[in-house]
Amino acid sequence: MPVSIPNHTGKVILGRLLRGSAVSFRAPQLNPTSASVAVVLRRFSASACSDTTSNKMSAPSEEVKAQITALKNEIGALKKDPSAADRMKELQAQLKELNLSLAGAGNGKKETKFTLKVPKGTKDYFGTDMAIREKIFNTITGVFKRHGAVTLDTPVFELKEILSGKYGEDSKLIYDLQDQGGELCSLRYDLTVPFARWLAMNNTVTNIKRYHIAKVYRRDQPAMNKGRMREFYQCDFDIAGQFDPMVPDAEVLRILVEVLTALDIGKFTIKLNHRKILDGMFETCGVPAEKIRTISSAVDKLDKMPWEDVKKEMVQEKGLDEAVADRIGEYVQLKGGRDLLERLQADEKLQANKSGAAGTADMALLMDYLEAFDILDNVSFDLSLARGLDYYTGVIYEAVTEASAPPAAKQGVKKPAPKKAQPTDPDADRSDDDTVGVGSVAAGGRYDELVGMFSNSKKGGIPCVGVSIGVERVFSIIKQRTEAASVRSNEVDVYVMAFGGGKDWDGFVKERMRVCKELWDAGIKAEFLYKAKPKPRPQFEAAEKSGVPLAIILGQEEYNNGQVRLKELGLKEESDEGALIQRGDLVAEVKKLLEKSA
Amino acid sequence: MPVSIPNHTGKVILGRLLRGSAVSFRAPQLNPTSASVAVVLRRFSASACSDTTSNKMSAPSEEVKAQITALKNEIGALKKDPSAADRMKELQAQLKELNLSLAGAGNGKKETKFTLKVPKGTKDYFGTDMAIREKIFNTITGVFKRHGAVTLDTPVFELKEILSGKYGEDSKLIYDLQDQGGELCSLRYDLTVPFARWLAMNNTVTNIKRYHIAKVYRRDQPAMNKGRMREFYQCDFDIAGQFDPMVPDAEVLRILVEVLTALDIGKFTIKLNHRKILDGMFETCGVPAEKIRTISSAVDKLDKMPWEDVKKEMVQEKGLDEAVADRIGEYVQLKGGRDLLERLQADEKLQANKSGAAGTADMALLMDYLEAFDILDNVSFDLSLARGLDYYTGVIYEAVTEASAPPAAKQGVKKPAPKKAQPTDPDADRSDDDTVGVGSVAAGGRYDELVGMFSNSKKGGIPCVGVSIGVERVFSIIKQRTEAASVRSNEVDVYVMAFGGGKDWDGFVKERMRVCKELWDAGIKAEFLYKAKPKPRPQFEAAEKSGVPLAIILGQEEYNNGQVRLKELGLKEESDEGALIQRGDLVAEVKKLLEKSA
Incomplete structure (x- = not known):
């Protein structure tokens, strides 16, 4: 077709x-x-x-x-x-x-049945869920656009070769399309590889602020009640381009603060760190080069286990010298703001390390910029934030809320130790670990070398910094707090009704249509009951069900006298019959009321 | 994860x-x-x-x-x-x-290469394309919401068994997911089967106005330049529920008129007919019951070939008696409005036929309602409209524009006859036929028995009437007419610049950040160049590239005196330096200008 x-x-x-x-x-x-x-x-x-x-x-x-x-x-x-x-x-x-x-x-008696369900790990979204989700997307998109972002839409499937070899052990979670002849394709696993593929394909694009809100697919063991789905939304914002240090990084953080504030999900903190500071710190403390990544992934567990346990892992499992671990311990338990920065700036050993000095200088610049953006209070410079992913090359961050903390930490209960981390996949344990909290609501960082891997050009790939908002997590926070009754699934402003009776009365169906037509022409959202001769009750019930705030009532006699009633619904005085207004003033009167309540 | x-x-x-x-x-x-x-x-x-x-x-x-x-x-x-x-x-x-x-x-000299492309029949959407598409979706969604519609989101894949057996020969175009263990799934082929599946699964829903704008997947031979894609958007609106005759049908048509008017795609006509009138007409003319569907599909070709050819097909290929064909010919060449309705109402033979009489009565009621909705002039009652699909049970319609006509008809050239229709798949030839125009921009009708096929309930399925807007077609019409320069890919209102020089000047990067922060806080879309010490030209170029209408300019001396310049960009007087305003009035002044230009 x-x-x-x-x-x-x-x-x-x-x-x-x-x-x-x-x-x-x-x-x-x-x-x-x-x-x-x-x-x-x-x-x-x-x-x-x-x-x-x-x-x-x-x-x-x-x-x-x-x-x-x-x-x-x-x-x-x-x-x-x-x-x-x-x-x-x-x-x-x-x-x-x-x-x-x-x-x-x-x-031979039972009705025949068709197997009616959606695939495992997926669900239909409807009604208030859909209304909440749309509101979240509109809020987030509004912020992105306020900062000049444009959106990119990529196909839901990519050539298999674009995705393969990118996700290590998680590659087994990729949905492949059946080989029906022609190219082999897979459903996208995230929005980052498609973005990197696009940047590499469109190498005339030298800079871009792009956002992408779309579903991704992971053939993971689903756990619907924990929000683990096989089809779920990701919401990514990234700035690609060669710019002056820390300027786009600061704006990404500003955007994150604006988004989380606009979403109104309660108090949040953005944990902030820098890969170069971490690397410098590890080197200064005496971590052997080959152990830096595995020690970094141990540090990353400090949000769900105490330092003693992390130290034990470093020393007993990873064979780190205890004195080295203790030196790390002094650093990673530090958090703060400018005070911590000043302490690091005064740290001669760290400043003598190339990586440490560069990271500290970046962080100083970033703090100045965050202050200019008035969001310094929203961040916590936190040396324990390591982020599991290897590809970050600069600043890293993670936004947490009250609900982000692990149940163990909140309940003060000592939970069993998480499964042993596999050194080749530092994120694996975080995903499967029951002792982890619901996690961060957003996270990201700078990744300057990722696009280059897709790029054919000699000058290499384009540097990027970005953030991914956990919309499913945000959805569940907002949904929990939202009383079902308070969210309307439709947005109708006026329900057009007819009251009358007797044999001769035709139910004013065409009159209701005409009134609706006038309201629609004026851009007003309006509905009427699809009954030729309706009784009052079903009309009120339909209006109430959708939470429609206003009713236009065509009374049999009044209408023939050129008048209609305009009634505010949901008011306490149910006996209120509404204001009698001239038929010709109807649109103007409705607009007046809507503007008043807006 | x-x-x-x-x-x-x-x-x-x-x-x-x-x-x-x-x-x-x-x-x-x-x-x-x-x-x-x-x-x-x-x-x-x-x-x-x-x-x-x-x-x-x-x-x-x-x-x-x-x-x-x-x-x-x-x-x-x-x-x-x-x-x-x-x-x-x-x-x-x-x-x-x-x-x-x-x-x-x-x-060993060439750069190594990664195969960089999107899968066949798919494309990335970006920039002005994306801006146009978003505008189309917003326009359409706005109309749907004005009529109280809510949206439903279903998974991109369904259980294979839900789709299989629904599309006949076109089933070979369904994308299957690879069998990786567990359920067998397929990518959705349209939005209708998922909607019917949802209605059947949620049988407490007795009525709904739902819209769904989403991508569907067909492993067809792609022809990108003809807009034939393997991944493409569908945009469906349907009303499900047991209502009084023709009331929701009339509103669907009203919605279609509002959508096409709002999209501003030029003059359009909605061809309108009724399956029962067609059936009555064929019976009255003497078409044998077993030939009604095949004769109906011959009639459906009248939009791309003259009556003589259609008659030839009926008589020579389908073995219809010539006298019967001539009687059909008298009917199917009729089109009009109330005049045609009156003619059919006066047609004693047609009125003696149960189907014909019921269809005519429906059409009379519908015309009254369309008149009440003020859209009677937008429709053309056209007895040649048959619609290829079998499942329609009532009113059917198809919106055409200038561009919808087949090239042959427009050029007055006699094109070779289209491929012979396969009687088991009446739509097949329409898809593959080069002599067909770009087709309708929207089409739909009433289908009262479709949901029942998925439903387990004894009371059967829910009756439905709906329309599908051809967004890809609409997109190409609008894109053709849109000058690339006139569509902005981002929506930024203000570009914040700094002019200065000298060794001591720091480029006002923090000052620009602070100004942006104030604008963002006020909900104003603003950007600045991510350069610490920018020259004027790249700042103007960046603003121009995105078509930003206003600039706030922080001049080195002026800013230190508490003043900034507010300049309208894109004006003819390039020498205009903008108005010098107080730093503190900046947000208010920008708002004033934006409101003026809105």
Whole structure:
């Protein structure tokens, strides 16, 4: 189908089936096997994918019974394998469904069933959830645009080769598209690799402030109630370009403060550190070069375990000299603002280290800029912030709220130690660790060498600094605090009603339409009940359900006298009949009231 | 990675590679084979998908040469098969790339290359394209919300079984996800089946006005310059619920008129017909019941071929009696408004037919309602409109513009007859036919029995009426008419500049930051150049590039005297230095100017 012909194409075959084909989804009397039997059966048949004939739909119950036996055998075999718990659950669900289908087919009485669900780890968003999400996106987008950002939209899938080799062990979480001939593709895993790919492809772009709010896909074990989804939104803002030191970095932080303030998610702090300071600190303390990354990832755990445990990990697991660990301990427990900076500036050893001196100078400049942007109070210079990712080359940050702290820390309960970190994937333990809090609501940093990896140009890639807002986390914070009743899923301002009765009264349907038309023409959001002769109650109920603030009421006699009532809904005085106004003044009067309440 | 920890996760391995791993993307001296050789090679290796080790990256050029030979052989074999043209092109492209890689690897001088592209049939959207698209979506969404619509967001993939069997021969165009264990899933093909699935899953929803603007996926042969993409947007609005006849139908048409008017795409007409009138007409004319659908699909071609050709198809190809065809001919060439309705109401044969009478009565009611909504002039009751899809049960419509007509009709040139329609897929020829115009910009109708096919409930599915706006088509119309220069990709109102010089001058970077901060706090979109000591020209150039209308200029001496300049950019008098205003009045003065120009 060409994209330019919008025609609900999807419905063509459903429609055809409907108009008397061999397949009936809802005719158990005619067909002893149910559609869902066939549907479930088809799950087990790899070749069924491309099969569009209908005879598969009428599998005899003998076949179903055979499948049930096979399924039971498979489940029996899996019982010995503890790692197969997930597959087991799936098989058991299938078994249940097959049994149900068979029962339905057997007695011929049950309604036929179609397996109705969304894929694991995904959900439909609707109603107030959708309204909250849209509000979050609008708020965030508004801030980004205030700073001159433009948006980029990339395809939901990329060539497999663009993604492969980028995510290490997590590569197994990438959704691949089936090889149906032609290119091999994968669903995007994040928005950063597509951005880097785009920058490399468009090397005439020398600088850009871009944002991208879009869904990404990870075939992880989902845990919906913990907000771990297989399809979820990311919201990235990045500044790419060769600029003077710390200027864009400061603006990214300013943007982060504006976003979190505008989202009104409560008190937050932005932890701030610099990779060069960390590197300088480790070198100064005497960490061997080859251990810097693994020691850094141990430091990164200070937000969920006490220093003693981190030190133990460094010394016992990672073989660091205890004296070195103690020197690190003196540093990483420091946090503050300009005071800490001054202390580091006075630290002769650190200043003698090239990396440490450069990082401290950057931080001094950054603090001046943050002060100019009036957000110095929102940040906490925190030497324990290491960020798990290797690619950062400069400033790093992470925004936390009350809810970000780990349950263990909040409850004062000593939780079991987290799983041992795998040195090759410093982030792995953070993801799977139950003792971790819900995590930061935003994080980011400077990464100057990432784009170069995609770039063909000799001058290398473009330096970048950016932040990723955890919109799913923000969503759950805001949703928790929002009373369902207080969020409207639609935005209608006026409900146009008719009151009347008697045989001659036609329900004023055309009159209501005309009134709506005038309101719409004036840009006013309006609705009416799709009933030709409505009673008052269902009209009020419909208006109330959507929380519509105003009603225009066409009373049978009043309207014929050129008058309508304008009533504010949801007021305490229910007996209030509204103000009687001239039909011709209707739009002006509505506007007046809406402006008043705005 | 948990969704609640936003951390640019994607970069972890890239970063690791960067910091000295075995793989180097940009080190031809060290590694005689290039990364792209390995990348291309991996395309041929099905098992490479899950391979995350790096040794695949250093394939010796002998292997590449073997691949080239194999590729040449495959191309040779395909030369005899004309249907393999597409595969051929792909192989040739791969061959070219392999040869290039080999050359690069051989001389050791060329930069290594990474295959940088987006998947076939997809594209990145950026800059003015993105700005135009956002404006279109905002316009459309604004209209939908004005009518009380709410939005629904469904996952980008559905269980394969939800989609399979819904699209007939077009099922081969569905993108399947690879079977990586667990459920089998497919990318959505349209937004209608997900909506029907959602309605069936949420059967407590008895009525809803929902819109959904989202991308859908079709593995069709892409033709980018004709706007045929594999990933493209659909924009659907539907009203589901049991209501009085024609009331929601009329509002959908009203919404369509509001959308097309608001989009300002030029003169448009909404062709309008009713499935029951068509059915009654065919029955009255004497079309045998089993031929009604195929004759209906012949009628549907009247927008791209003259009646004589359609008649020929009916009589010669479809075996219709010539007298019957002539009677149809009298009807289907009729179009008009109330006049045509009156003619049908006076048509005794049609009124004696149950379907014909019901359809005419519906149309009479609809016209009254369209008149109340003041859009009767926008529709053309057109008996030749049949719509290819079988599932419609009531009113059908299609919006056309000047650009919708087929090139043949516009040029008065007799084009070769379109490919023969396949009776089992009445839409097939419309998609592939070069003689068809760019098509309608919107289309839809009533489909009362679709949701029931997904529904388990005994009361059956919910009746629906809806419309799909062809946003890609609208986009191309608007883009054609838009001068690139007139669309701004960002929305910044004020560019904050500094003019000064001398050794002591620090470039006012913190002062510019403070001014920006004040503007942002006031909700004003503002930018400044990320240079510590900028010259005037690059600041003006940056402002001009984004079409920023105002500049605040901090002159070295003036600023120290508590004054700044506010200058309107893009004015003819380039010598204008702007108005000298007090530093403290800056925000107020900017607001004043912005309000004036708004």
